[in-house]
Amino acid sequence: MSLEIYIDLILVIFLAITGIAVIYVRNLFAVAMLSGIYSLLMASIFVVLDAVDVAFTEAAVGAGISTILMLGVLAITGNREKVSNKSPILPLLIVICTGALLVYGTWDLPIFGDPNAPVHTHVAPEYIANTYKHTGMPNIVTAVLASYRGYDTLGEVGVIFTAGVGVLLLLSRRKTTNKLNQKSKSEDQS
Amino acid sequence: MKHHIVPRVIAKLFIPGIILFGLYVQFHGDYGPGGGFQAGVIIGAAMILYGLIYGLNDLKKVAPSNIIISLIAFGFLLYAGVGIVTQILGANFLEYGVLGHTQKEGQHIGIILVELGVGITVASVMVIIFYMFAGRKN
Known part of the structure:
Protein backbone atom coordinates (compact mmCIF):
# COMPACT_ATOMS: atom_id res chain seq x y z
CA MET A 1 0.00 0.00 0.00
CA SER A 2 1.31 3.39 -0.84
CA LEU A 3 1.57 6.28 1.56
CA GLU A 4 -1.18 8.08 -0.33
CA ILE A 5 -3.81 5.64 0.96
CA TYR A 6 -2.91 6.49 4.57
CA ILE A 7 -3.01 10.23 3.86
CA ASP A 8 -6.44 9.79 2.24
CA LEU A 9 -7.66 7.73 5.20
CA ILE A 10 -6.47 10.24 7.78
CA LEU A 11 -8.02 13.14 5.87
CA VAL A 12 -11.36 11.35 5.50
CA ILE A 13 -11.40 10.42 9.22
CA PHE A 14 -10.72 14.05 10.15
CA LEU A 15 -13.46 15.10 7.73
CA ALA A 16 -15.95 12.79 9.46
CA ILE A 17 -14.88 14.02 12.91
CA THR A 18 -15.33 17.65 11.82
CA GLY A 19 -18.74 16.89 10.33
CA ILE A 20 -19.94 15.22 13.54
CA ALA A 21 -18.51 18.06 15.63
CA VAL A 22 -20.47 20.60 13.55
CA ILE A 23 -23.67 18.76 14.51
CA TYR A 24 -22.93 18.54 18.24
CA VAL A 25 -21.29 21.88 19.01
CA ARG A 26 -23.81 24.53 20.05
CA ASN A 27 -21.48 27.51 19.92
CA LEU A 28 -21.96 29.00 16.45
CA PHE A 29 -18.57 30.71 16.49
CA ALA A 30 -16.95 27.28 16.88
CA VAL A 31 -19.22 25.90 14.12
CA ALA A 32 -18.05 28.62 11.71
CA MET A 33 -14.44 27.74 12.48
CA LEU A 34 -15.16 24.00 12.13
CA SER A 35 -16.75 24.50 8.70
CA GLY A 36 -13.63 26.42 7.68
CA ILE A 37 -11.53 23.45 8.82
CA TYR A 38 -13.84 21.13 6.89
CA SER A 39 -13.19 23.13 3.71
CA LEU A 40 -9.46 23.12 4.34
CA LEU A 41 -9.51 19.30 4.73
CA MET A 42 -11.57 19.06 1.53
CA ALA A 43 -8.97 21.23 -0.22
CA SER A 44 -6.21 18.88 1.00
CA ILE A 45 -8.12 15.92 -0.41
CA PHE A 46 -8.39 17.70 -3.76
CA VAL A 47 -4.62 18.29 -3.70
CA VAL A 48 -4.07 14.58 -3.07
CA LEU A 49 -6.34 13.88 -6.06
CA ASP A 50 -4.13 16.23 -8.17
CA ALA A 51 -6.97 18.73 -8.73
CA VAL A 52 -4.99 21.77 -7.67
CA ASP A 53 -7.29 24.38 -9.22
CA VAL A 54 -10.34 22.93 -7.47
CA ALA A 55 -8.38 22.76 -4.21
CA PHE A 56 -7.46 26.40 -4.59
CA THR A 57 -11.09 27.39 -5.11
CA GLU A 58 -12.23 25.30 -2.15
CA ALA A 59 -9.58 26.85 0.11
CA ALA A 60 -10.34 30.40 -1.03
CA VAL A 61 -14.14 30.14 -1.02
CA GLY A 62 -14.87 27.53 1.64
CA ALA A 63 -12.16 28.20 4.17
CA GLY A 64 -11.68 31.87 3.36
CA ILE A 65 -14.61 33.96 2.32
CA SER A 66 -17.54 31.92 3.64
CA THR A 67 -15.94 31.70 7.09
CA ILE A 68 -15.47 35.47 7.08
CA LEU A 69 -19.05 36.05 5.92
CA MET A 70 -20.36 33.69 8.61
CA LEU A 71 -18.36 35.57 11.24
CA GLY A 72 -19.81 38.81 9.91
CA VAL A 73 -23.33 37.39 10.29
CA LEU A 74 -22.54 36.07 13.80
CA ALA A 75 -21.57 39.60 14.81
CA ILE A 76 -25.21 40.55 14.16
CA THR A 77 -27.05 37.50 15.42
CA GLY A 78 -25.14 36.35 18.51
CA ASN A 79 -23.36 33.05 18.78
CA ARG A 80 -25.58 30.55 20.62
CA GLU A 81 -27.69 28.09 18.69
CA LYS A 82 -31.35 27.84 19.68
CA VAL A 83 -32.24 24.36 20.88
CA SER A 84 -35.02 22.98 18.72
CA ASN A 85 -37.66 20.62 20.11
CA LYS A 86 -38.53 19.01 16.78
CA SER A 87 -37.93 15.31 16.41
CA PRO A 88 -34.78 14.58 14.36
CA ILE A 89 -36.11 11.26 13.00
CA LEU A 90 -37.53 12.46 9.66
CA PRO A 91 -34.49 14.54 8.64
CA LEU A 92 -32.22 11.65 9.69
CA LEU A 93 -34.24 9.25 7.54
CA ILE A 94 -34.05 11.56 4.51
CA VAL A 95 -30.29 12.01 4.95
CA ILE A 96 -29.70 8.26 5.30
CA CYS A 97 -31.84 7.51 2.23
CA THR A 98 -30.06 10.15 0.13
CA GLY A 99 -26.67 8.87 1.31
CA ALA A 100 -27.61 5.28 0.51
CA LEU A 101 -28.77 6.33 -2.98
CA LEU A 102 -25.49 8.17 -3.58
CA VAL A 103 -23.44 5.17 -2.45
CA TYR A 104 -25.60 2.96 -4.71
CA GLY A 105 -24.83 5.39 -7.55
CA THR A 106 -21.09 4.98 -7.06
CA TRP A 107 -21.32 1.25 -7.87
CA ASP A 108 -21.74 2.18 -11.53
CA LEU A 109 -18.71 4.48 -11.57
CA PRO A 110 -15.45 3.23 -13.07
CA ILE A 111 -12.66 2.44 -10.59
CA PHE A 112 -10.64 5.52 -9.58
CA GLY A 113 -7.71 5.99 -11.93
CA ASP A 114 -9.04 3.55 -14.55
CA PRO A 115 -7.48 4.68 -17.87
CA ASN A 116 -10.46 3.35 -19.83
CA ALA A 117 -13.00 5.45 -17.91
CA PRO A 118 -15.18 7.58 -20.22
CA VAL A 119 -13.79 10.78 -18.74
CA HIS A 120 -10.29 9.84 -19.94
CA THR A 121 -11.30 8.70 -23.41
CA HIS A 122 -13.71 11.44 -24.55
CA VAL A 123 -12.35 14.97 -25.13
CA ALA A 124 -9.63 15.01 -22.45
CA PRO A 125 -6.85 13.48 -24.64
CA GLU A 126 -7.57 16.09 -27.30
CA TYR A 127 -7.25 18.92 -24.79
CA ILE A 128 -4.02 17.49 -23.42
CA ALA A 129 -2.56 17.03 -26.89
CA ASN A 130 -3.63 20.32 -28.45
CA THR A 131 -4.10 22.98 -25.77
CA TYR A 132 -0.55 24.27 -26.00
CA LYS A 133 -0.68 24.20 -29.80
CA HIS A 134 -3.98 26.12 -29.90
CA THR A 135 -3.61 28.62 -27.08
CA GLY A 136 -0.01 28.65 -25.82
CA MET A 137 -1.27 28.19 -22.26
CA PRO A 138 0.77 25.88 -20.02
CA ASN A 139 -2.18 25.53 -17.60
CA ILE A 140 -4.77 23.40 -19.40
CA VAL A 141 -7.44 24.08 -16.76
CA THR A 142 -7.35 27.82 -17.40
CA ALA A 143 -7.32 27.32 -21.15
CA VAL A 144 -10.33 24.99 -21.00
CA LEU A 145 -12.30 27.28 -18.67
CA ALA A 146 -11.57 30.59 -20.37
CA SER A 147 -11.12 29.62 -24.00
CA TYR A 148 -12.59 26.25 -25.01
CA ARG A 149 -15.56 26.67 -22.67
CA GLY A 150 -15.77 30.44 -22.67
CA TYR A 151 -19.57 30.32 -22.93
CA ASP A 152 -19.75 28.20 -19.79
CA THR A 153 -17.61 30.59 -17.80
CA LEU A 154 -19.56 33.59 -19.11
CA GLY A 155 -22.67 31.89 -17.77
CA GLU A 156 -20.98 31.32 -14.41
CA VAL A 157 -20.05 34.99 -14.17
CA GLY A 158 -23.67 35.72 -15.00
CA VAL A 159 -24.73 33.53 -12.08
CA ILE A 160 -22.41 35.40 -9.69
CA PHE A 161 -23.66 38.72 -11.09
CA THR A 162 -27.26 37.62 -10.52
CA ALA A 163 -26.44 36.49 -6.98
CA GLY A 164 -24.92 39.88 -6.22
CA VAL A 165 -27.93 41.72 -7.66
CA GLY A 166 -30.27 39.42 -5.72
CA VAL A 167 -28.51 40.13 -2.42
CA LEU A 168 -28.62 43.85 -3.20
CA LEU A 169 -32.34 43.78 -3.93
CA LEU A 170 -33.24 41.67 -0.91
CA LEU A 171 -31.07 43.26 1.76
CA SER A 172 -30.50 46.88 0.84
CA ARG A 173 -33.01 49.17 2.43
CA ARG A 174 -33.79 51.51 -0.40
CA LYS A 175 -34.81 55.06 0.24
CA THR A 176 -37.95 54.76 -1.89
CA THR A 177 -39.45 52.01 0.26
CA ASN A 178 -38.65 53.97 3.41
CA LYS A 179 -40.40 56.99 1.96
CA LEU A 180 -43.38 54.85 1.00
CA ASN A 181 -43.53 53.40 4.52
CA GLN A 182 -43.35 56.86 6.06
CA LYS A 183 -46.11 58.02 3.73
CA SER A 184 -48.39 55.14 4.69
CA LYS A 185 -47.60 55.73 8.38
CA SER A 186 -48.46 59.41 8.15
CA GLU A 187 -51.64 58.49 6.29
CA ASP A 188 -52.54 56.07 9.11
CA GLN A 189 -51.97 58.77 11.68
CA SER A 190 -54.14 61.29 9.83
CA MET B 1 -12.57 45.61 16.88
CA LYS B 2 -11.14 49.12 16.93
CA HIS B 3 -9.45 48.68 20.31
CA HIS B 4 -7.79 45.30 19.75
CA ILE B 5 -4.23 46.11 18.92
CA VAL B 6 -3.11 42.60 17.87
CA PRO B 7 -5.69 42.09 15.08
CA ARG B 8 -5.13 45.65 13.90
CA VAL B 9 -1.37 45.27 13.55
CA ILE B 10 -1.58 41.78 12.05
CA ALA B 11 -4.22 42.94 9.54
CA LYS B 12 -2.10 45.92 8.57
CA LEU B 13 0.82 43.58 7.93
CA PHE B 14 -1.19 40.96 6.08
CA ILE B 15 -3.63 42.87 3.88
CA PRO B 16 -1.04 44.18 1.35
CA GLY B 17 0.37 40.66 1.08
CA ILE B 18 -3.05 39.15 0.55
CA ILE B 19 -3.90 41.65 -2.18
CA LEU B 20 -0.52 41.09 -3.85
CA PHE B 21 -1.12 37.33 -3.74
CA GLY B 22 -4.57 37.90 -5.25
CA LEU B 23 -3.04 39.86 -8.13
CA TYR B 24 -0.44 37.12 -8.60
CA GLY B 34 -5.69 29.91 -10.15
CA GLY B 35 -7.49 32.45 -12.25
CA GLY B 36 -10.06 35.18 -12.02
CA PHE B 37 -12.48 33.42 -9.70
CA GLN B 38 -9.94 32.55 -7.02
CA ALA B 39 -8.20 35.92 -7.32
CA GLY B 40 -11.51 37.75 -6.95
CA VAL B 41 -12.32 35.80 -3.82
CA ILE B 42 -8.88 36.47 -2.32
CA ILE B 43 -9.02 40.21 -2.99
CA GLY B 44 -12.61 40.33 -1.72
CA ALA B 45 -11.49 38.53 1.45
CA ALA B 46 -8.69 41.06 1.98
CA MET B 47 -11.15 43.95 1.72
CA ILE B 48 -13.65 42.26 4.04
CA LEU B 49 -10.86 41.64 6.56
CA TYR B 50 -10.10 45.37 6.46
CA GLY B 51 -13.79 46.07 7.03
CA LEU B 52 -14.01 43.63 9.96
CA ILE B 53 -10.99 45.10 11.75
CA TYR B 54 -11.24 48.80 10.98
CA GLY B 55 -15.01 49.12 10.68
CA LEU B 56 -17.49 49.34 7.84
CA ASN B 57 -17.18 53.11 7.44
CA ASP B 58 -13.43 52.99 6.84
CA LEU B 59 -13.90 50.30 4.22
CA LYS B 60 -16.61 52.35 2.52
CA VAL B 82 -14.53 40.70 -25.38
CA GLY B 83 -16.95 38.32 -27.10
CA ILE B 84 -18.60 41.15 -29.00
CA VAL B 85 -15.24 42.63 -30.05
CA THR B 86 -14.18 39.26 -31.49
CA GLN B 87 -17.49 39.17 -33.36
CA ILE B 88 -16.87 42.65 -34.78
CA LEU B 89 -13.39 41.53 -35.86
CA GLY B 90 -15.00 38.76 -37.86
CA ALA B 91 -14.65 35.66 -35.67
CA ASN B 92 -17.15 33.77 -33.52
CA PHE B 93 -18.30 34.99 -30.11
CA LEU B 94 -15.37 34.60 -27.65
CA GLU B 95 -12.99 33.25 -30.32
CA TYR B 96 -9.92 35.13 -29.11
CA GLY B 97 -7.55 34.29 -31.97
CA VAL B 98 -8.37 37.48 -33.88
CA LEU B 99 -7.38 39.79 -30.99
CA GLY B 100 -3.63 39.49 -31.67
CA HIS B 101 -1.34 39.08 -34.66
CA THR B 102 -1.03 35.36 -34.13
CA GLN B 103 -3.52 32.83 -32.81
CA LYS B 104 -1.55 32.30 -29.57
CA GLU B 105 -1.12 36.02 -28.92
CA GLY B 106 -4.83 36.60 -29.43
CA GLN B 107 -5.70 33.74 -27.09
CA HIS B 108 -3.38 35.22 -24.47
CA ILE B 109 -4.93 38.69 -24.64
CA GLY B 110 -8.46 37.29 -24.67
CA ILE B 111 -7.94 35.00 -21.69
CA ILE B 112 -6.29 37.73 -19.60
CA LEU B 113 -9.15 40.17 -20.30
CA VAL B 114 -11.81 37.59 -19.63
CA GLU B 115 -10.19 36.48 -16.37
CA LEU B 116 -9.92 40.12 -15.34
CA GLY B 117 -13.67 40.49 -15.89
CA VAL B 118 -14.33 37.39 -13.77
CA GLY B 119 -12.05 38.67 -11.01
CA ILE B 120 -13.65 42.13 -10.88
CA THR B 121 -17.18 40.74 -10.72
CA VAL B 122 -16.37 38.11 -8.08
CA ALA B 123 -14.43 40.50 -5.82
CA SER B 124 -17.10 43.19 -5.93
CA VAL B 125 -19.95 40.71 -5.35
CA MET B 126 -18.12 39.41 -2.25
CA VAL B 127 -17.63 42.95 -0.93
CA ILE B 128 -21.24 43.91 -1.64
CA ILE B 129 -22.54 40.80 0.18
CA PHE B 130 -20.44 41.85 3.18
CA ASN B 138 -27.56 49.53 12.66
Whole structure:
Protein backbone atom coordinates (compact mmCIF):
# COMPACT_ATOMS: atom_id res chain seq x y z
CA MET A 1 0.00 0.00 0.00
CA SER A 2 1.31 3.39 -0.84
CA LEU A 3 1.57 6.28 1.56
CA GLU A 4 -1.18 8.08 -0.33
CA ILE A 5 -3.81 5.64 0.96
CA TYR A 6 -2.91 6.49 4.57
CA ILE A 7 -3.01 10.23 3.86
CA ASP A 8 -6.44 9.79 2.24
CA LEU A 9 -7.66 7.73 5.20
CA ILE A 10 -6.47 10.24 7.78
CA LEU A 11 -8.02 13.14 5.87
CA VAL A 12 -11.36 11.35 5.50
CA ILE A 13 -11.40 10.42 9.22
CA PHE A 14 -10.72 14.05 10.15
CA LEU A 15 -13.46 15.10 7.73
CA ALA A 16 -15.95 12.79 9.46
CA ILE A 17 -14.88 14.02 12.91
CA THR A 18 -15.33 17.65 11.82
CA GLY A 19 -18.74 16.89 10.33
CA ILE A 20 -19.94 15.22 13.54
CA ALA A 21 -18.51 18.06 15.63
CA VAL A 22 -20.47 20.60 13.55
CA ILE A 23 -23.67 18.76 14.51
CA TYR A 24 -22.93 18.54 18.24
CA VAL A 25 -21.29 21.88 19.01
CA ARG A 26 -23.81 24.53 20.05
CA ASN A 27 -21.48 27.51 19.92
CA LEU A 28 -21.96 29.00 16.45
CA PHE A 29 -18.57 30.71 16.49
CA ALA A 30 -16.95 27.28 16.88
CA VAL A 31 -19.22 25.90 14.12
CA ALA A 32 -18.05 28.62 11.71
CA MET A 33 -14.44 27.74 12.48
CA LEU A 34 -15.16 24.00 12.13
CA SER A 35 -16.75 24.50 8.70
CA GLY A 36 -13.63 26.42 7.68
CA ILE A 37 -11.53 23.45 8.82
CA TYR A 38 -13.84 21.13 6.89
CA SER A 39 -13.19 23.13 3.71
CA LEU A 40 -9.46 23.12 4.34
CA LEU A 41 -9.51 19.30 4.73
CA MET A 42 -11.57 19.06 1.53
CA ALA A 43 -8.97 21.23 -0.22
CA SER A 44 -6.21 18.88 1.00
CA ILE A 45 -8.12 15.92 -0.41
CA PHE A 46 -8.39 17.70 -3.76
CA VAL A 47 -4.62 18.29 -3.70
CA VAL A 48 -4.07 14.58 -3.07
CA LEU A 49 -6.34 13.88 -6.06
CA ASP A 50 -4.13 16.23 -8.17
CA ALA A 51 -6.97 18.73 -8.73
CA VAL A 52 -4.99 21.77 -7.67
CA ASP A 53 -7.29 24.38 -9.22
CA VAL A 54 -10.34 22.93 -7.47
CA ALA A 55 -8.38 22.76 -4.21
CA PHE A 56 -7.46 26.40 -4.59
CA THR A 57 -11.09 27.39 -5.11
CA GLU A 58 -12.23 25.30 -2.15
CA ALA A 59 -9.58 26.85 0.11
CA ALA A 60 -10.34 30.40 -1.03
CA VAL A 61 -14.14 30.14 -1.02
CA GLY A 62 -14.87 27.53 1.64
CA ALA A 63 -12.16 28.20 4.17
CA GLY A 64 -11.68 31.87 3.36
CA ILE A 65 -14.61 33.96 2.32
CA SER A 66 -17.54 31.92 3.64
CA THR A 67 -15.94 31.70 7.09
CA ILE A 68 -15.47 35.47 7.08
CA LEU A 69 -19.05 36.05 5.92
CA MET A 70 -20.36 33.69 8.61
CA LEU A 71 -18.36 35.57 11.24
CA GLY A 72 -19.81 38.81 9.91
CA VAL A 73 -23.33 37.39 10.29
CA LEU A 74 -22.54 36.07 13.80
CA ALA A 75 -21.57 39.60 14.81
CA ILE A 76 -25.21 40.55 14.16
CA THR A 77 -27.05 37.50 15.42
CA GLY A 78 -25.14 36.35 18.51
CA ASN A 79 -23.36 33.05 18.78
CA ARG A 80 -25.58 30.55 20.62
CA GLU A 81 -27.69 28.09 18.69
CA LYS A 82 -31.35 27.84 19.68
CA VAL A 83 -32.24 24.36 20.88
CA SER A 84 -35.02 22.98 18.72
CA ASN A 85 -37.66 20.62 20.11
CA LYS A 86 -38.53 19.01 16.78
CA SER A 87 -37.93 15.31 16.41
CA PRO A 88 -34.78 14.58 14.36
CA ILE A 89 -36.11 11.26 13.00
CA LEU A 90 -37.53 12.46 9.66
CA PRO A 91 -34.49 14.54 8.64
CA LEU A 92 -32.22 11.65 9.69
CA LEU A 93 -34.24 9.25 7.54
CA ILE A 94 -34.05 11.56 4.51
CA VAL A 95 -30.29 12.01 4.95
CA ILE A 96 -29.70 8.26 5.30
CA CYS A 97 -31.84 7.51 2.23
CA THR A 98 -30.06 10.15 0.13
CA GLY A 99 -26.67 8.87 1.31
CA ALA A 100 -27.61 5.28 0.51
CA LEU A 101 -28.77 6.33 -2.98
CA LEU A 102 -25.49 8.17 -3.58
CA VAL A 103 -23.44 5.17 -2.45
CA TYR A 104 -25.60 2.96 -4.71
CA GLY A 105 -24.83 5.39 -7.55
CA THR A 106 -21.09 4.98 -7.06
CA TRP A 107 -21.32 1.25 -7.87
CA ASP A 108 -21.74 2.18 -11.53
CA LEU A 109 -18.71 4.48 -11.57
CA PRO A 110 -15.45 3.23 -13.07
CA ILE A 111 -12.66 2.44 -10.59
CA PHE A 112 -10.64 5.52 -9.58
CA GLY A 113 -7.71 5.99 -11.93
CA ASP A 114 -9.04 3.55 -14.55
CA PRO A 115 -7.48 4.68 -17.87
CA ASN A 116 -10.46 3.35 -19.83
CA ALA A 117 -13.00 5.45 -17.91
CA PRO A 118 -15.18 7.58 -20.22
CA VAL A 119 -13.79 10.78 -18.74
CA HIS A 120 -10.29 9.84 -19.94
CA THR A 121 -11.30 8.70 -23.41
CA HIS A 122 -13.71 11.44 -24.55
CA VAL A 123 -12.35 14.97 -25.13
CA ALA A 124 -9.63 15.01 -22.45
CA PRO A 125 -6.85 13.48 -24.64
CA GLU A 126 -7.57 16.09 -27.30
CA TYR A 127 -7.25 18.92 -24.79
CA ILE A 128 -4.02 17.49 -23.42
CA ALA A 129 -2.56 17.03 -26.89
CA ASN A 130 -3.63 20.32 -28.45
CA THR A 131 -4.10 22.98 -25.77
CA TYR A 132 -0.55 24.27 -26.00
CA LYS A 133 -0.68 24.20 -29.80
CA HIS A 134 -3.98 26.12 -29.90
CA THR A 135 -3.61 28.62 -27.08
CA GLY A 136 -0.01 28.65 -25.82
CA MET A 137 -1.27 28.19 -22.26
CA PRO A 138 0.77 25.88 -20.02
CA ASN A 139 -2.18 25.53 -17.60
CA ILE A 140 -4.77 23.40 -19.40
CA VAL A 141 -7.44 24.08 -16.76
CA THR A 142 -7.35 27.82 -17.40
CA ALA A 143 -7.32 27.32 -21.15
CA VAL A 144 -10.33 24.99 -21.00
CA LEU A 145 -12.30 27.28 -18.67
CA ALA A 146 -11.57 30.59 -20.37
CA SER A 147 -11.12 29.62 -24.00
CA TYR A 148 -12.59 26.25 -25.01
CA ARG A 149 -15.56 26.67 -22.67
CA GLY A 150 -15.77 30.44 -22.67
CA TYR A 151 -19.57 30.32 -22.93
CA ASP A 152 -19.75 28.20 -19.79
CA THR A 153 -17.61 30.59 -17.80
CA LEU A 154 -19.56 33.59 -19.11
CA GLY A 155 -22.67 31.89 -17.77
CA GLU A 156 -20.98 31.32 -14.41
CA VAL A 157 -20.05 34.99 -14.17
CA GLY A 158 -23.67 35.72 -15.00
CA VAL A 159 -24.73 33.53 -12.08
CA ILE A 160 -22.41 35.40 -9.69
CA PHE A 161 -23.66 38.72 -11.09
CA THR A 162 -27.26 37.62 -10.52
CA ALA A 163 -26.44 36.49 -6.98
CA GLY A 164 -24.92 39.88 -6.22
CA VAL A 165 -27.93 41.72 -7.66
CA GLY A 166 -30.27 39.42 -5.72
CA VAL A 167 -28.51 40.13 -2.42
CA LEU A 168 -28.62 43.85 -3.20
CA LEU A 169 -32.34 43.78 -3.93
CA LEU A 170 -33.24 41.67 -0.91
CA LEU A 171 -31.07 43.26 1.76
CA SER A 172 -30.50 46.88 0.84
CA ARG A 173 -33.01 49.17 2.43
CA ARG A 174 -33.79 51.51 -0.40
CA LYS A 175 -34.81 55.06 0.24
CA THR A 176 -37.95 54.76 -1.89
CA THR A 177 -39.45 52.01 0.26
CA ASN A 178 -38.65 53.97 3.41
CA LYS A 179 -40.40 56.99 1.96
CA LEU A 180 -43.38 54.85 1.00
CA ASN A 181 -43.53 53.40 4.52
CA GLN A 182 -43.35 56.86 6.06
CA LYS A 183 -46.11 58.02 3.73
CA SER A 184 -48.39 55.14 4.69
CA LYS A 185 -47.60 55.73 8.38
CA SER A 186 -48.46 59.41 8.15
CA GLU A 187 -51.64 58.49 6.29
CA ASP A 188 -52.54 56.07 9.11
CA GLN A 189 -51.97 58.77 11.68
CA SER A 190 -54.14 61.29 9.83
CA MET B 1 -12.57 45.61 16.88
CA LYS B 2 -11.14 49.12 16.93
CA HIS B 3 -9.45 48.68 20.31
CA HIS B 4 -7.79 45.30 19.75
CA ILE B 5 -4.23 46.11 18.92
CA VAL B 6 -3.11 42.60 17.87
CA PRO B 7 -5.69 42.09 15.08
CA ARG B 8 -5.13 45.65 13.90
CA VAL B 9 -1.37 45.27 13.55
CA ILE B 10 -1.58 41.78 12.05
CA ALA B 11 -4.22 42.94 9.54
CA LYS B 12 -2.10 45.92 8.57
CA LEU B 13 0.82 43.58 7.93
CA PHE B 14 -1.19 40.96 6.08
CA ILE B 15 -3.63 42.87 3.88
CA PRO B 16 -1.04 44.18 1.35
CA GLY B 17 0.37 40.66 1.08
CA ILE B 18 -3.05 39.15 0.55
CA ILE B 19 -3.90 41.65 -2.18
CA LEU B 20 -0.52 41.09 -3.85
CA PHE B 21 -1.12 37.33 -3.74
CA GLY B 22 -4.57 37.90 -5.25
CA LEU B 23 -3.04 39.86 -8.13
CA TYR B 24 -0.44 37.12 -8.60
CA VAL B 25 -3.19 34.49 -8.80
CA GLN B 26 -5.13 36.72 -11.20
CA PHE B 27 -2.35 37.30 -13.71
CA HIS B 28 -0.47 34.05 -13.24
CA GLY B 29 -3.57 31.93 -13.81
CA ASP B 30 -2.51 30.85 -17.28
CA TYR B 31 0.78 29.42 -15.94
CA GLY B 32 -0.09 28.06 -12.49
CA PRO B 33 -3.24 27.09 -10.65
CA GLY B 34 -5.69 29.91 -10.15
CA GLY B 35 -7.49 32.45 -12.25
CA GLY B 36 -10.06 35.18 -12.02
CA PHE B 37 -12.48 33.42 -9.70
CA GLN B 38 -9.94 32.55 -7.02
CA ALA B 39 -8.20 35.92 -7.32
CA GLY B 40 -11.51 37.75 -6.95
CA VAL B 41 -12.32 35.80 -3.82
CA ILE B 42 -8.88 36.47 -2.32
CA ILE B 43 -9.02 40.21 -2.99
CA GLY B 44 -12.61 40.33 -1.72
CA ALA B 45 -11.49 38.53 1.45
CA ALA B 46 -8.69 41.06 1.98
CA MET B 47 -11.15 43.95 1.72
CA ILE B 48 -13.65 42.26 4.04
CA LEU B 49 -10.86 41.64 6.56
CA TYR B 50 -10.10 45.37 6.46
CA GLY B 51 -13.79 46.07 7.03
CA LEU B 52 -14.01 43.63 9.96
CA ILE B 53 -10.99 45.10 11.75
CA TYR B 54 -11.24 48.80 10.98
CA GLY B 55 -15.01 49.12 10.68
CA LEU B 56 -17.49 49.34 7.84
CA ASN B 57 -17.18 53.11 7.44
CA ASP B 58 -13.43 52.99 6.84
CA LEU B 59 -13.90 50.30 4.22
CA LYS B 60 -16.61 52.35 2.52
CA LYS B 61 -14.14 55.23 2.26
CA VAL B 62 -11.74 52.93 0.37
CA ALA B 63 -14.44 51.23 -1.71
CA PRO B 64 -17.63 53.30 -1.92
CA SER B 65 -20.63 51.04 -2.42
CA ASN B 66 -21.88 52.76 -5.58
CA ILE B 67 -18.50 52.16 -7.27
CA ILE B 68 -18.53 48.52 -6.11
CA ILE B 69 -22.07 48.09 -7.47
CA SER B 70 -21.06 49.42 -10.88
CA LEU B 71 -17.94 47.18 -10.84
CA ILE B 72 -20.22 44.11 -10.52
CA ALA B 73 -21.75 44.99 -13.87
CA PHE B 74 -18.43 46.19 -15.34
CA GLY B 75 -16.70 42.81 -14.91
CA PHE B 76 -19.57 40.96 -16.55
CA LEU B 77 -19.72 43.50 -19.39
CA LEU B 78 -15.93 43.26 -19.88
CA TYR B 79 -16.28 39.50 -20.38
CA ALA B 80 -19.23 39.79 -22.75
CA GLY B 81 -17.57 42.79 -24.44
CA VAL B 82 -14.53 40.70 -25.38
CA GLY B 83 -16.95 38.32 -27.10
CA ILE B 84 -18.60 41.15 -29.00
CA VAL B 85 -15.24 42.63 -30.05
CA THR B 86 -14.18 39.26 -31.49
CA GLN B 87 -17.49 39.17 -33.36
CA ILE B 88 -16.87 42.65 -34.78
CA LEU B 89 -13.39 41.53 -35.86
CA GLY B 90 -15.00 38.76 -37.86
CA ALA B 91 -14.65 35.66 -35.67
CA ASN B 92 -17.15 33.77 -33.52
CA PHE B 93 -18.30 34.99 -30.11
CA LEU B 94 -15.37 34.60 -27.65
CA GLU B 95 -12.99 33.25 -30.32
CA TYR B 96 -9.92 35.13 -29.11
CA GLY B 97 -7.55 34.29 -31.97
CA VAL B 98 -8.37 37.48 -33.88
CA LEU B 99 -7.38 39.79 -30.99
CA GLY B 100 -3.63 39.49 -31.67
CA HIS B 101 -1.34 39.08 -34.66
CA THR B 102 -1.03 35.36 -34.13
CA GLN B 103 -3.52 32.83 -32.81
CA LYS B 104 -1.55 32.30 -29.57
CA GLU B 105 -1.12 36.02 -28.92
CA GLY B 106 -4.83 36.60 -29.43
CA GLN B 107 -5.70 33.74 -27.09
CA HIS B 108 -3.38 35.22 -24.47
CA ILE B 109 -4.93 38.69 -24.64
CA GLY B 110 -8.46 37.29 -24.67
CA ILE B 111 -7.94 35.00 -21.69
CA ILE B 112 -6.29 37.73 -19.60
CA LEU B 113 -9.15 40.17 -20.30
CA VAL B 114 -11.81 37.59 -19.63
CA GLU B 115 -10.19 36.48 -16.37
CA LEU B 116 -9.92 40.12 -15.34
CA GLY B 117 -13.67 40.49 -15.89
CA VAL B 118 -14.33 37.39 -13.77
CA GLY B 119 -12.05 38.67 -11.01
CA ILE B 120 -13.65 42.13 -10.88
CA THR B 121 -17.18 40.74 -10.72
CA VAL B 122 -16.37 38.11 -8.08
CA ALA B 123 -14.43 40.50 -5.82
CA SER B 124 -17.10 43.19 -5.93
CA VAL B 125 -19.95 40.71 -5.35
CA MET B 126 -18.12 39.41 -2.25
CA VAL B 127 -17.63 42.95 -0.93
CA ILE B 128 -21.24 43.91 -1.64
CA ILE B 129 -22.54 40.80 0.18
CA PHE B 130 -20.44 41.85 3.18
CA TYR B 131 -21.79 45.42 2.97
CA MET B 132 -25.35 44.15 2.93
CA PHE B 133 -24.87 41.85 5.95
CA ALA B 134 -22.74 44.22 7.99
CA GLY B 135 -24.91 47.22 7.18
CA ARG B 136 -27.99 45.59 8.71
CA LYS B 137 -26.58 45.89 12.23
CA ASN B 138 -27.56 49.53 12.66
